Amino acid sequence: MEPVGISLGKPRDERADAARNRAHLIEVAKAMVAELGADKVTMDGLAERAGLGKGTVFRRFRTRAGIFLALLDEEESEFQKRVLFGPPPLGPGAPAVRRLVAFGHERIAFLMAHRVLAQAALDPGRPISIARNPSLFHVQMLLREACPDVSAHGALALQLTAALEGPILLYFLASKEAEPGPMPEQLAASWQTLVERLCH
Structure with missing residues (x-):
């Protein structure tokens, strides 16, 4: 019997809240680089400045x-x-x-x-x-x-x-x-x- 292919549809787009968080993190990171220099930007510092949880930052960027x-x-x-x-x-x-x-x-x-x-x-x-x-x-x-x-x-x-x-x-x-x-x-x-x- 031939296997039946099941269409799962188009991949889900990025959730609206995740997209907003990403855009916010990018803007905050840009500001931190301009203000502090790249060597002073950390994952913890970005999370604190952005007002988001550390887990959100780590899930988004994985590494510094x-x-x-x-x-x-x-x-x-x-x-x-x-x-x-x-x-x-x-x-x-x-x-x-x-x-x-x-x-x-x-x-x-x-x-x-x-x-x-x-x-x-x-x-x-x-x-x-x-x-x-x-x-x-x-x-x-x-x-x-x-x-x-x-x-x-x-x-x-x-x-x-x-x-x-x-x-x-x-x-x-x-x-x-x-x-x-x-x-x-x-x-x-x-x-x-x-x-x-x-x-x-």
Whole structure:
């Protein structure tokens, strides 16, 4: 007898009270980072400032790094809008190679501009994952257009994304310096060289 599939319907949306709590926690966390600095923001402190139970904060963010990851995600959404809908060469309308170069330059600038959040979002107990990075799909899409004769676009995009973001994230993990010196310009120039040589 064939098994009968039972439709459970669409997954339930986030409860209204949970959505309100999340938005409230994000706003309070932003204010605390601006006022105190990321290193002074704790799970207990956030719960107290937000007027919510510690359990609510832990369920929402799981770890202290999760607070900053959520804040970084808010900024990430805005960056992705620029990539998808903004003016060229970052947005649509420019040749794929130019878009790849522009993406690397803008991505490095984005991470540097949000380095406090990016550094605080790194959890030393968990490895850096490039495979779930939202940049990966975009780099792969542009590679297919810019280098149609190159095989294994997925693996190559993974390596390029790691080359683009890995050094910056590792720097954040290892260093507490506020200013990374000439590294952004060097990485941007190296990214452009890498893309242009690969696609020509």
